[in-house]
Structures are given as C-alpha cells and as structure tokens.
Amino acid sequence: xxxxxxxxxxxxxxxxxxxxxxxxxxxxxxxxxxxxxxxxxxxxxxxxxxxxxxxxxxxxxxxxxxxxxxxxxxxxxxxxxxxxxxxxxxxxxxxxxxxxxxxxxxxxxxxxxxxxxxxxxxxxxxxxxxxxxxxxxxxxxxxxxxxxxxxxxxxxxxxxxxxxxxxxxxxxxxxxxxxxxxxxxxxxxxxxxxxxxxxxxxxxxxxxxxxxxxxxxxxxxxxxxxxxxxxxxxxxxxxxxxxxxxxxxxxxxxxxxxxxxxxxxxxxxxxxxxxxxxxxxxxxxxxxxxxxxxxxxxxx
Numbered sequence: 001x002x003x004x005x006x007x008x009x010x011x012x013x014x015x016x017x018x019x020x021x022x023x024x025x026x027x028x029x030x031x032x033x034x035x036x037x038x039x040x041x042x043x044x045x046x047x048x049x050x051x052x053x054x055x056x057x058x059x060x061x062x063x064x065x066x067x068x069x070x071x072x073x074x075x076x077x078x079x080x081x082x083x084x085x086x087x088x089x090x091x092x093x094x095x096x097x098x099x100x101x102x103x104x105x106x107x108x109x110x111x112x113x114x115x116x117x118x119x120x121x122x123x124x125x126x127x128x129x130x131x132x133x134x135x136x137x138x139x140x141x142x143x144x145x146x147x148x149x150x151x152x153x154x155x156x157x158x159x160x161x162x163x164x165x166x167x168x169x170x171x172x173x174x175x176x177x178x179x180x181x182x183x184x185x186x187x188x189x190x191x192x193x194x195x196x197x198x199x200x201x202x203x204x205x206x207x208x209x210x211x212x213x214x215x216x217x218x219x220x221x222x223x224x225x226x227x228x229x230x231x232x233x234x235x236x237x238x239x240x241x242x243x244x245x246x247x248x249x250x251x252x253x254x255x256x257x258x259x260x261x262x263x264x265x266x267x268x269x270x271x272x273x274x275x276x277x278x279x280x281x282x283x284x285x286x287x288x289x290x291x292x293x294x295x296x297x298x299x300x
Contacts, residue, residue: 020052030054073162080170081161084177085154088200091142092150109139111185111197111252134296137185138178140252143198153200160207168267169278175285176263180206180256182292187255190299197249202256208235209260217268263288 018024018038026038030051043055075082095102144150165173184202212235215228263285271280 073158073166078162078165078170078173080174080177081157081165084161084200085157088142088144089150089154092144092147095143096147105143106196106198109136110143111136111140111188113189113192113195113197134293137182137189137292137296140185140198141177141181141200141203144200145198149199153204156204157200157207160204160211164207164210168281172267172278172281172285175282175289176206176210176260177203179263179285179288179292180204180209180259182289182296183259184249184252184254184256186292186296186299187258188249188252189296192249192251197252199249199252201249202252205253205256206260206263209257210264212257213261213264213268259288259292 016026016036018026018041019035020041021038024038026036028038028042028049029036030049032050032054035051037049037051041052042049043052073081091105095105144153161173161177164176168176181200181203183206185197188197188202208231212228212231215231219225219228266284266288267281270284271277274280
C-alpha cells in the first residue's frame with residue numbers, strides 16, 4: 001500500500017472495525033479525524049471521505065449550491081428586492097393610467113418639506129395621531145415623478161439590491177432599505193426648502209452607502225480596490241446630477257447615504273463572524289428605523 005492510500009482514507013492492510021459499528025471490519029478511515037469507518041458511515045468529501053461527525057455542516061457556514069451561485073438574482077433568492085421593484089412599478093403604472101389616483105397618491109404619500117418648521121406641534125398629539133411626517137418618510141420611496149425617474153431607481157435597486165440581500169438576509173436588507181428611506185426623508189424635511197419630494201433615491205443611496213463601506217474596508221485587496229474605485233466614480237456622477245437637474249432632492253440622497261454607511265458599519269462591528277449574524281443585522285436595522293422615526297418626531 002502506497003502513501004496515496006492514506007491520503008484517500010485507506011488504512012493499511014490490517015483490518016480494523018468501524019468506530020460506530022464494531023462488528024464491521026473496514027479498511028476505510030475519515031480523512032479529517034482518521035477514525036475507522038464502514039461504507040455506511042462514509043460521506044463523500046472534496047478529497048476522500050469523512051465520518052458522520054466530520055461531515056456535519058459548520059453552523060457558521062452557509063451551503064450554496066452551484067446552481068444558486070451561478071444563477072442570476074430571482075424572486076426565490078431575493079424576494080424583498082423583487083417585491084419592492086414590482087410594487088413600486090405597479091404604483092407608478094396605476095398613477096400613470098389614472099391622474100385622479102396619481103393626485104391622491106401624491107397628496108397622501110409624498111414627502112412634505114415644510115422648510116419653516118410649520119410641522120412643529122405638541123409631540124404627544126403627533127405621536128397619537130401618527131403625524132404624516134413619520135409615515136411619509138417611508139412611503140415617499142413608493143412614488144416617482146416620471147418614467148425615467150422610476151427606471152433609474154429600480155435599475156439601481158436591481159444592480160445593488162439582490163446581491164446585498166443574499167449576503168445579509170432578506171429581513172436585514174428590508175430594514176436597511178426602510179431605514180435609509182426614512183433617513184433621506186428626515187434630512188430632506190429638516191434642511192430642505194418648502195415643497196414636495198417623491199422617489200426611492202434615499203433608500204437606493206442607503207444601499208449604495210452600505211456597498212461603499214464594504215468596498216472601503218476591502219480597499220487594500222485588488223477586488224476591493226476595484227470596487228471602491230467604481231463606486232467612487234458612480235458617486236461622483238450622482239453628486240453632479242443635482243447641479244445638472246436642480247429638481248433632484250440631493251438632501252434625501254445624502255441622508256439615505258449616511259444611514260446606509262452607519263448601518264453597514266454597525267453590522268461590521270457586531271455581526272461579522274457571529275453564528276446569529278443575520279439576526280443581529282436585522283436587529284440593528286430595525287433599531288435604526290426606530291431611531292430615525294424618533295428623530296423625525298423630535299426634529300421636524
């Protein structure tokens with residue numbers, strides 16, 4: 001027997017017994033722990049075979065099949081991203097087909113920028129009556145002023161959303177999206193001039209901010225440096241857009257961007273390497289939603 005036999009899990013010519021079935025003679029052994037195993041206890045591995053104990057999945061690992069890894073994003077793998085795209089597009093289509101419904105949607109769900117502090121009221125009454133300033137910071141992400149506006153945001157969501165959702169989990173992704181939308185709304189209402197705002201740009205820039213943080217953390221690696229440079233270029237373009245098109249609510253973009261970076265930073269501190277990382281990320285995202293909502297009560 002050559003040394004290759006040991007490499008592939010074969011013992012020497014002396015018969016031993018399976019550690020789980022002492023009545024069965026065997027010449028197989030686990031390539032990880034070297035315990036003797038019978039054919040029934042043998043689990044094929046990348047190299048050789050493993051015993052049942054060594055073949056168990058590490059709870060910190062996530063199994064990804066080749067089909068899942070190579071396939072593009074879909075509703076089955078990233079339900080939140082595709083649900084947002086579908087619902088937002090449907091609302092735009094309904095408003096496009098019916099001007100009356102479109103007017104009602106804007107009056108009910110668009111973001112109102114008071115600009116002069118006119119929303120200041122008794123905070124307890126605002127809480128009891130669910131001040132529109134709160135829910136509008138979320139619902140503004142469902143409305144868009146033009147087809148180009150919708151296509152730009154939904155395409156950006158398609159590019160940045162599914163991959164991030166796969167990485168952090170759907171609940172955490174949803175909390176990041178909502179917190180970023182609310183953060184953009186808070187910035188816009190606090191510092192913007194009087195008017196109305198619509199669009200999911202604040203939420204999209206929250207995803208953008210999360211990716212920027214990841215790229216910055218990985219900037220010393222070739223892949224991370226390339227990602228950081230590409231995102232930096234896209235960021236420069238988006239910074240220039242408000243100067244080209246003055247109607248863009250750049251404060252909403254900035255607020256969502258800051259919230260996205262903040263949540264990603266907290267994820268990196270408290271969730272990375274933890275067995276319950278996805279639960280921790282979701283908790284942090286929900287906490288961010290609550291924090292931004294409370295800030296809206298106190299500031300606006």
